Amino acid sequence: MVEPKTKPIQQNQVFLIGGAHSVGKSTVIEVLRTMNNGDEIGINIISMSNMLNQIAREQYSKSIVELNQDAEQRQKLQYETMRFLRTLNFPVTLLDGHYVNTNPDKTFSPNYNINKKYTISFDALVVLTAKPEAILSRRIEKKQTWWSLDVRHIENEQNLELSEAKRIGDELKVPIRIIENVDMRKAAERIRELLNVPRVI
Numbered sequence: 716m717v718e719p720k721t722k723p724i725q726q727n728q729v730f731l732i733g734g735a736h737s738v739g740k741s742t743v744i745e746v747l748r749t750m751n752n753g754d755e756i757g758i759n760i761i762s763m764s765n766m767l768n769q770i771a772r773e774q775y776s777k778s779i780v781e782l783n784q785d786a787e788q789r790q791k792l793q794y795e796t797m798r799f800l801r802t803l804n805f806p807v808t809l810l811d812g813h814y815v816n817t818n819p820d821k822t823f824s825p826n827y828n829i830n831k832k833y834t835i836s837f838d839a840l841v842v843l844t845a846k847p848e849a850i851l852s853r854r855i856e857k858k859q860t861w862w863s864l865d866v867r868h869i870e871n872e873q874n875l876e877l878s879e880a881k882r883i884g885d886e887l888k889v890p891i892r893i894i895e896n897v898d899m900r901k902a903a904e905r906i907r908e909l910l911n912v913p914r915v916i
Contacts, residue, residue: 727800727801727802727803727804727805727806727808728806728807728808728838728910729797729800729801729807729808729810729836729837729838730807730808730809730810730837730838730839730840730841730909730910731763731810731812731814731837731839731840731841732744732809732810732811732812732841732843732906733812733813733814733840733841733842733843733876733880734813734842734843734844734845734873734876734896735844735845735850735869735872735873735876736813736817736850736854736859736862736872737850737853737854737857737859737862738843738844738845738850738853738873738896739843739845739853739896739899739902740811740843741811742899743843743896743899743902743903743906744758744760744809744811744903744906745760746899746900746902746903747809747903747906747907748760750903750904750907758805758806758807758808758809758910759803759805759807759808759809760808760809760811761800761808761809761810761811762810762811762812763796763810763811763812763813764812764813766796767792767793767796770792770795770796770799771792774792774795775788775792786828787830787832787833789828790827790828790830790832790833790835791833793827793833793835794833794834794835797835797836797837807910810837812826813826813876814826814827814842814875814876814879814880814883815872815875815876815879817862817872821862821863821868823871823872823875825879825882826879827879827883829883829886829887835887836887836889837883837887837889838889839889839890839891839892839909839910840880840883840884840889840890840891840892841891841892841893841894841906841909842876842877842880842891842892842893842894843894843895843896843902844873844877844893844894844895844896845873845895845896845897847866847867847869847870847873848866849896850869850873851864851866851869877893880893890909892905892906892909894906
């Protein structure tokens with residue numbers, strides 16, 4: 716009989732995994748989902764930007780870019796999205812997202828402004844980091860030239876992701892884990908420790 720190494724987690728937990736563009740979030744999340752010799756471990760993976768954009772168009776007939784111009788509307792949209800995610804029948808929902816918005820002129824702005832009227836909630840925050848040179852290499856390899864290819868700009872983007880995650884974590888009083896993505900599998904293992912997902916041994 717296979718026994719879990721850890722106690723089963725509570726249902727409907729929501730974790731935000733953020734970081735600079737091309738840091739490897741989606742790949743690490745996929746590694747995590749397919750661990751244990753390919754057996755899936757009950758994780759729902761959602762692109763935060765895709766979901767927000769879909770809800771924005773369905774409920775407000777606007778794109779998320781348009782809604783981002785209004786801080787309160789954006790907060791309301793995030794609040795409604797989080798309420799929906801809490802209704803899903805998954806042990807864990809992982810949100811692949813960002814703590815800062817990258818604007819068309821390649822400047823940055825906070826993605827989450829916490830207020831009492833529309834209070835969002837996460838069970839934990841993860842910031843995935845990597846050396847700026849590694850992020851640059853991924854952007855070039857994937858031909859993602861719409862993101863900055865300047866190492867100093869990438870370093871600034873990553874620092875802003877970290878500082879915003881810490882601010883949000885302090886305001887929401889939720890744990891934060893900063894994980895360097897040197898090895899995809901090791902990064903996924905560290906995230907799983909935070910999630911307390913039962914591990915087959």
